[in-house]
Amino acid sequence: MAVDWNAIRAEFPALANWTYLNTATFGQLPRATVQAINRHLARRDELACSDFLSWFDDADRLRGRVGQLVNCEARDIAFVNSANSALSLLMGGLDWKPGDRIVALQDEFPNNIYCPAVLERVGVEFVETPWERFYDAITPRTRLVVVSTVNYTNGFAPPLEEMARFLRERNVLFYVDGTQSVGALRFDIGKVQPDMLAVHGYKWLLSPNGIGFMYVSPALRERLHPAVIGWRSHHAWRNVDNLHHGAPVFAASAEKYEGGMLASSLLCAMDASIAMMLGIGVEEIERRVRELAAMLRQRLHGLGAQVPEFDSPIVAARFDGRDASELARRLKERRVLVSARHGNLRVSAHFYNTEEDLDRLESELRALL
Secondary structure, eight states: OOOOHHHHHTTOGGGGTOEEOBTTTOOOOOHHHHHHHHHHHHHHHHHTTTTHHHHHHHHHHHHHHHHHHHTSOGGGEEEESSHHHHHHHHHHHSOOOTTOEEEEETTOOTHHHHHHHHGGGGTOEEEEEOGGGHHHHOOTTEEEEEEESSOTTTOOOOOHHHHHHHHHHTTOEEEEEOTTTBTTBOOOHHHHOOSEEEEETTSTTOOOTTOEEEEEOHHHHTTOOOSSOOTTOSTTTTOGGGOOOSSOOOOSSGGGGTOSOOOHHHHHHHHHHHHHHHHHOHHHHHHHHHHHHHHHHHHHHHTTOBOOOOOSSEEEEBOTTOOHHHHHHHHHHTTEEOEEETTEEEEEOOTTOOHHHHHHHHHHHHHHO
């Protein structure tokens, strides 16, 4: 049965007032997601939080949905408040030696530059390399590669499975930030086999900011110590009537990295958004996103833009002699939302967008140009 994209669009109230082509900055929240937050808060009032342990059952249900989304076990998933929290855990938990090397691609998102650069103070070498020289940058001293599934400025999507195979053969850890594609494009843990995948849910997963998840491989969990220690660090934390006193015994699952309370209302929100997306079908969503991105590239080419032919949700355009930031500002005045990143006019359509949105962008840009 064909997906009724117009009916799905109607579930996103903000789209009634804006031509929104900016999911790479923020995803819009469906009504069901806001309702899930409200239900959780109403439940707190009704039961005076007496059922707080059941909130962790809600979290475990979401672990299962996340596992379904990215093809892993629920026990491999821990919740974080942002992708940089996951990367900071990884950076802080490894035993670095002077001369160790971390490699990232050029023009990465600042998370993936700042964290490795800080380790230069203990003698770790940080190398940013263009994709064309990536494999040459991997030396016997390379311990970690940090990469995004999709580059936030231009939409470049590196071949993750190929990279992962190469790195596994050399015992190099592989950290992947999926914030700019998971929810739009399928990500298969079983195929890529990263050591860690981190996703902040506020973009393509249509969740509030401040909630995300990380996948931590079983092998990495054996060597990566938790950085946040709290009352849930002990494996038997559910026995709240008699909490363990003494050094915690950590669980084998990724949950051991959470430490304390979770942002329960935000987890309920993410659960509703992911449930909606699984209901539509991740294959259908990816097909729709790629279709819209291809149409965007074609239309922007038609307006005279230079557009990289990257098959990803982010479409970057440069117009000779025109400032991208100024174009984005003037489009916003016309209630058309896109963004500017490092000289690119960045346009990002999700499954809730329509061809009419693309028509409106094309019309307003033509008028401005």
